Structure formats: structure tokens, C-alpha cells
Amino acid sequence: MYFQQKHVRDFVDKYKHRARLLISCPDQPGIVAAVTTFLHEQGANIVESNQYSTDPEGGMFFLRIEFDAPNIRDRQEEIEKKFATIAQRFAMDWKFSLHTHIKKVAIFVSKEEHCLLELLWEWQAGELLADFTLVISNHEQMRETVESFGIPYYYVPVTKETKQEAEAKQIELLKQYDVDVIVLARYMQILSPRFVSMFPARIINIHHSFLPAFIGARPYEQAYRRGVKLIGATSHYVTDDLDEGPIIEQDVERVDHKHHIEDLKRVGRIIEKTVLVRALKWHLEDRVIIHENKTIVFK
Known part of the structure; x- marks a missing residue:
């Protein structure tokens, strides 16, 4: 710290x-x-x-x-x-x-740690000039890791029955910390239209697919069945349309018939974390302008 x-x-x-x-x-x-x-x-x-x-x-x-x-x-x-x-x-x-305005960032995460850890390491190294104010998760297992960086960790479980209540608690925390931007670091929940509308162009997601291909759940399984030769990841702003918000950054890696689903996931995790860090960095530096459903990114 x-x-x-x-x-x-x-x-x-x-x-x-x-x-x-x-x-x-x-x-x-x-x-x-x-x-x-x-x-x-x-x-x-x-x-x-x-x-x-x-x-x-x-x-x-x-x-x-x-x-x-x-x-x-x-x-x-x-x-x-x-x-x-x-x-x-x-x-x-x-x-x-x-230039010296340090944006306050909230990270949402579920079980997978690779994107969260990459963000924390880049932040600790001074490569992401931001104030990581809190982490919110629907699981407990990341608490020790996050708190070791001196960042508050909030466990907010989410079920179909408690989704509205959970989002109300999340919104309360985001307001309490006066958050500027929310990063979904493999947060495996769909945000409600009400939640998204409260933070327009301020929620950045990482999707483990080279959108617009293989939107929604289990994209690696979809990609494997299709026999893809490229595997990729996409970071975009969240809108009400699932995985269709303005794209900030994408990257790909070549694969072939020898790669099974677990191989695709392993390659994909590397791409996901680097793409998400780039997208957040450009947002923090005010390098992204949204026009219609596209972005202009001055790198």
C-alpha cells in the first residue's frame, strides 16, 4: 500500500x-x-x-x-x-x-481471480493511477487476498430471490465510497437495467470472447464446438443490451485443433486480464470518447 x-x-x-x-x-x-x-x-x-x-x-x-x-x-x-x-x-x-484527478474504482468479482489479481498488481506497481476503494463479491474466497492490499472487501451474495436487495446494497456502498468507475473483473452476474442506468459509461466489463461472437454464457464451450482458430477477449462498457456495449479494447491469440476447452480457457485468461487492464487504463486517462455505440480511443 x-x-x-x-x-x-x-x-x-x-x-x-x-x-x-x-x-x-x-x-x-x-x-x-x-x-x-x-x-x-x-x-x-x-x-x-x-x-x-x-x-x-x-x-x-x-x-x-x-x-x-x-x-x-x-x-x-x-x-x-x-x-x-x-x-x-x-x-x-x-x-x-x-491530469492529477485520481478516479475512485470499485471492482466486482466472483470466483475467478486472474483479472482481479492483474488489476491489483498493476495498481500496486503504479501502472494504474487510481484509488481502488473497495471490492464487492458474491463469494468470500477473495477476501484475504484483497484485504492484504489494504482494500475493503464486501461480500454481497446474490440469488434470483435476493437480486434486487443485493443490488440495493451494492449501490449504497458505491455511493458511500463516491465511486467514479466500476470494473467487472469476471463478475458472473447480469446487472439490472436500473443498476446500469445509474452508472452510464462508468461500468467496464471483460467478456471472455472476441465479441460479437459467442455472447452470453460459456463462450469457450461455444468456441470449441465451432472449431475456432482464434480465441479472444473483449472489454466494453456495460449497457442494457447483454455484451453489446461500446467496445474499448480487444485482443486475440491463435489456437488450433489440438486445443481443448481447458486449453482455450487457459489462453483466454491471459488475454482477458491484459485487455481489461488496458481498457481501464485508457478510461482512467480520459482517452475514450463514446459516439453512438462505438468508441474513439486515443492511445
């Missing part, structure tokens, strides 16, 4: 003058010029800029900028008020955020 706290302190000290700006709007000439001129007028120095247009004529434009500006933490509200005029002129959806 000490090492993770030191990583955060060093990060905050190093980037105390840095902020991010994310923009999506109808594409037209002059957007980049207006934004960069505004930042220059605020004394900002742009250190990273990424942009994408679906179509320069009538499409959507997306922009992510990181910049350094003196005393940005004290000036954020002032800068946002000034920028609102430009945002209105270009019909922008936009967000300023401090």
Missing part, C-alpha cells in the same frame, strides 16, 4: 499543472484553431494532441488535448467558464479534467 501511495504522490507532484480537454462536435473548419488559440491565451502549453473526424464534410470531430497551464487546479472553474463560449459556437460536448 505504501508503494502505491508513493506512486500517487509522485504523479500528483509531477503533473500538478497538467489538464485534459476532450471534445466531440460536428466537424467544420476552425475548431482546432479556436481551441488552441484559447489555450494559448490562458498561458497553456500543449503537450499532446489527438484528433479524428468521421467525415470532414458533415461528420463528427473528436479531439483530446493535454496541456500544462500555471496553477490549473486553482483556475479550472475560471477557464471552463471562458471556454463555454467557444463550446457553444461549435456545438461541442466537452470536458475539462485535471
Whole structure:
């Protein structure tokens, strides 16, 4: 825990003058010029800029900028008020955020530990700059592991009869800890539409399949019966449509006829944990913009 706290302190000290700006709007000439001129007028120095247009004529434009500006933490509200005029002129959806804002993360997990452990190890090593505030599980066996990292662990059992009551308890805990993002690290329960609606674009799932193939339960068994030559995993935002939310990251590994179901699962577990960590990292760094049911990811 000490090492993770030191990583955060060093990060905050190093980037105390840095902020991010994310923009999506109808594409037209002059957007980049207006934004960069505004930042220059605020004394900002742009250190990273990424942009994408679906179509320069009538499409959507997306922009992510990181910049350094003196005393940005004290000036954020002032800068946002000034920028609102430009945002209105270009019909922008936009967000300023401090580079040093450490998002609060809740992890949901069931019995399988590989994704949870990868998250905890990356967090401890300082590769995931986040505040892992709590872990919620419908099983008890991960408690000792999680608490050894100094993270509170809550056992909330779920059955068909108690699902509504269990979700009410989970929501209460998430509000208590003021959570910014929820990570489903192989949490083998379907969240209700009510739960999902309370955390739009703030729930990240890992599905042990290269979606849209083999959605739902037991995808490795489905893949084995189909005789796949590639096995994969998909991390996506959760929506009411099962396993059909905006995809953040995917990866695959080649397999062949010699691989049985357990082999596919073994290969898949490696892919799952790396894909989930990447997706969470990009979310934490405000590198993901959702457009319709797709994502623009500025890596």
C-alpha cells in the first residue's frame, strides 16, 4: 500500500499543472484553431494532441488535448467558464479534467481471480493511477487476498430471490465510497437495467470472447464446438443490451485443433486480464470518447 501511495504522490507532484480537454462536435473548419488559440491565451502549453473526424464534410470531430497551464487546479472553474463560449459556437460536448484527478474504482468479482489479481498488481506497481476503494463479491474466497492490499472487501451474495436487495446494497456502498468507475473483473452476474442506468459509461466489463461472437454464457464451450482458430477477449462498457456495449479494447491469440476447452480457457485468461487492464487504463486517462455505440480511443 505504501508503494502505491508513493506512486500517487509522485504523479500528483509531477503533473500538478497538467489538464485534459476532450471534445466531440460536428466537424467544420476552425475548431482546432479556436481551441488552441484559447489555450494559448490562458498561458497553456500543449503537450499532446489527438484528433479524428468521421467525415470532414458533415461528420463528427473528436479531439483530446493535454496541456500544462500555471496553477490549473486553482483556475479550472475560471477557464471552463471562458471556454463555454467557444463550446457553444461549435456545438461541442466537452470536458475539462485535471491530469492529477485520481478516479475512485470499485471492482466486482466472483470466483475467478486472474483479472482481479492483474488489476491489483498493476495498481500496486503504479501502472494504474487510481484509488481502488473497495471490492464487492458474491463469494468470500477473495477476501484475504484483497484485504492484504489494504482494500475493503464486501461480500454481497446474490440469488434470483435476493437480486434486487443485493443490488440495493451494492449501490449504497458505491455511493458511500463516491465511486467514479466500476470494473467487472469476471463478475458472473447480469446487472439490472436500473443498476446500469445509474452508472452510464462508468461500468467496464471483460467478456471472455472476441465479441460479437459467442455472447452470453460459456463462450469457450461455444468456441470449441465451432472449431475456432482464434480465441479472444473483449472489454466494453456495460449497457442494457447483454455484451453489446461500446467496445474499448480487444485482443486475440491463435489456437488450433489440438486445443481443448481447458486449453482455450487457459489462453483466454491471459488475454482477458491484459485487455481489461488496458481498457481501464485508457478510461482512467480520459482517452475514450463514446459516439453512438462505438468508441474513439486515443492511445
